[in-house]
Amino acid sequence: MKILVPVKRVIDYNVKPRVKADGTGVDLANVKMSMNPFDEIAIEEAIRLKEKGVATEVIAVSIGVAKAQETLRTSLAMGADRAILIQTDEEVEPLGVAKLLAKVQEEEGAGLIILGKQAIDDDSNQTGQMLAALLNLPQGTFASKVEVEGDSVSVTREVDGGLETVKLSTPAIITTDLRLNEPRYASLPNIMKAKSKPLAQKTPADYGVDISARLETLKVVEPPKRSAGIKVADVDELVAKLKAMGVAA
Amino acid sequence: MKTLVWVEHEGGAVKDATLSAVTAAAKLGEVHLLVVGEGVSAVADAAAKIAGVGKVHVADDAAFGHALAENVAPLIVELMGHHDAFIAPATSNGKNIAPRVAALLDVMQISDILSVESDDTFTRPIYAGNAIATVKSKDAKKVITVRGTAFEKAQRDGGSGTVEAVASTGDKGLSSFVGAEIAKLERPELTSAKIIVSGGRALKDGPTFEEVIFPLADKLGAAVGASRAAVDAGYVPNDYQVGQTGKIVAPEVYVAVGISGAIQHLAGMKDSKTIIAINKDEDAPIFQVADIGLVGDLFKVVPELTGKL
Numbered sequence: 059m060k061i062l063v064p065v066k067r068v069i070d071y072n073v074k075p076r077v078k079a080d081g082t083g084v085d086l087a088n089v090k091m092s093m094n095p096f097d098e099i100a101i102e103e104a105i106r107l108k109e110k111g112v113a114t115e116v117i118a119v120s121i122g123v124a125k126a127q128e129t130l131r132t133s134l135a136m137g138a139d140r141a142i143l144i145q146t147d148e149e150v151e152p153l154g155v156a157k158l159l160a161k162v163q164e165e166e167g168a169g170l171i172i173l174g175k176q177a178i179d180d181d182s183n184q185t186g187q188m189l190a191a192l193l194n195l196p197q198g199t200f201a202s203k204v205e206v207e208g209d210s211v212s213v214t215r216e217v218d219g220g221l222e223t224v225k226l227s228t229p230a231i232i233t234t235d236l237r238l239n240e241p242r243y244a245s246l247p248n249i250m251k252a253k254s255k256p257l258a259q260k261t262p263a264d265y266g267v268d269i270s271a272r273l274e275t276l277k278v279v280e281p282p283k284r285s286a287g288i289k290v291a292d293v294d295e296l297v298a299k300l301k302a303m304g305v306a307a
Numbered sequence: 308m309k310t311l312v313w314v315e316h317e318g319g320a321v322k323d324a325t326l327s328a329v330t331a332a333a334k335l336g337e338v339h340l341l342v343v344g345e346g347v348s349a350v351a352d353a354a355a356k357i358a359g360v361g362k363v364h365v366a367d368d369a370a371f372g373h374a375l376a377e378n379v380a381p382l383i384v385e386l387m388g389h390h391d392a393f394i395a396p397a398t399s400n401g402k403n404i405a406p407r408v409a410a411l412l413d414v415m416q417i418s419d420i421l422s423v424e425s426d427d428t429f430t431r432p433i434y435a436g437n438a439i440a441t442v443k444s445k446d447a448k449k450v451i452t453v454r455g456t457a458f459e460k461a462q463r464d465g466g467s468g469t470v471e472a473v474a475s476t477g478d479k480g481l482s483s484f485v486g487a488e489i490a491k492l493e494r495p496e497l498t499s500a501k502i503i504v505s506g507g508r509a510l511k512d513g514p515t516f517e518e519v520i521f522p523l524a525d526k527l528g529a530a531v532g533a534s535r536a537a538v539d540a541g542y543v544p545n546d547y548q549v550g551q552t553g554k555i556v557a558p559e560v561y562v563a564v565g566i567s568g569a570i571q572h573l574a575g576m577k578d579s580k581t582i583i584a585i586n587k588d589e590d591a592p593i594f595q596v597a598d599i600g601l602v603g604d605l606f607k608v609v610p611e612l613t614g615k616l
Contacts, residue, residue, distance in 0.1 A: 075438060
């Protein structure tokens with residue numbers, strides 16, 4: 059069984075995003091970029107399934123600028139077998155990404171497609187669900203545990219208030235949540251090896267998919283700032299404040 | 308505009324998240340509700356009483372018992388034949404189902420909206436709330452999820468909606484529900500709590516976390532939350548996590564105990580009305596957003612506070 063893992067190049071999660079002064083977006087010039095953390099978890103899960111003998115091949119795919127190659131190389135260094143870059147300078151929305159991925163899946167026929175539940179830049183949390191819809195496949199979103207059993211897969215999901223387990227027929231779409239696994243670091247020998255693994259270059263036009271944006275971003279602003287308040291000297295003063303607020307009797 | 312709102316319910320009751328979604332929908336025009344599940348007539352009756360609600364569509368079928376997206380999305384798509392927008396609260400169900408509906412309608416979803424600016428323009432957080440984008444949808448129909456903390460809750464009574472049964476679209480046979488482990492809540496739920504007491508990595512370990520945080524939370528009638536660091540360290544389960552990768556909360560009072568205030572955590576709680584921080588490091592970033600700060604050793608200060616309340 060093949061596993062397809064879409065990955066996205068995003069601002070590194072330790073970097074504080076800065077809104078551009080002209081309100082057109084977030085300043086990404088000279089900012090450290092990394093693989094979306096949830097996608098790292100997706101790659102890790104796919105590699106583990108290959109190590110267990112469940113999967114035969116792990117294919118990483120990214121849609122984005124030429125530099126998204128770096129993200130794909132990271133996937134290859136972690137253990138993916140080959141990569142596909144669908145190169146575009148346009149910002150592609152989740153719906154467009156899902157349409158492109160559906161075309162890739164038509165060619166690849168993967169048994170599982172594992173995606174991050176959301177990207178930490180646009181925070182949409184849509185692509186996996188949309189891809190499942192377009193392919194008419196089942197979806198196991200926000201996964202904290204994945205078990206492949208013959209031609210079905212059990213997915214334990216992080217839901218409001220706890221966990222829920224669903225059984226899906228394969229092929230299936232899975233989106234990862236934080237506790238699914240802890241992604242490995244690529245070793246230096248594997249980083250070197252990744253340089254010679256195959257990376258196919260494509261464009262959205264190759265797939266005949268219209269990726270024009272449906273949402274127009276009118277402006278991007280900073281959220282209202284909170285200013286620091288007061289410091290109290292001791293517990294008694296804090297208790298008095300809480301009483302004044304009506305929080306404590 | 309005619310909007311169809313997903314009713315989030317549990318144990319026969321309409322959940323608060325639904326009420327916020329109704330408020331958002333009312334800004335677009337006529338509000339219709341959709342109650343999906345098995346044996347949900349009581350939920351439908353309760354939903355019909357929500358202020359401002361018109362029709363309540365009810366799809367009662369075993370295939371809908373666990374709100375599986377594969378079964379529910381085709382039903383919603385059918386109902387969208389005569390609605391202009393679909394709005395779901397950004398709950399796990401809403402987040403799971405709405406994008407599937409959007410793709411089937413060939414619509415780009417607008418996730419987690421904070422405000423309705425006009426029929427087609429909304430604000431939503433990006434970069435974990437470090438930026439707010441105003442977006443305009445060019446799609447004829449809208450699919451939207453709503454951040455519950457950003458909208459007032461509609462009144463649970465005063466409405467006189469009419470309940471109308473909808474034919475089931477059946478089980479699509481793609482997925483099935485196996486089981487659930489829903490944590491038994493002895494305290495209020497995080498996302499709807501008025502007061503939250505959260506603990507960070509400084510709490511040392513699981514038993515210490517419980518010993519220090521739980522009594523204070525119980526004194527205040529508060530929900531218990533935790534930073535990602537505390538969850539990663541295994542003190543408490545993931546459903547306690549407040550932050551960019553956990554739950555987004557905005558209670559009246561948020562008490563952060565032994566939490567330094569990483570960007571990731573602030574993203575999940577900085578819309579709280581009053582933030583109280585207790586930390587031994589007076590330079591901790593949490594104090595930059597806190598309304599009331601107390602610098603001190605939490606192992607002394609918190610039990611003292613619990614005792615004096």
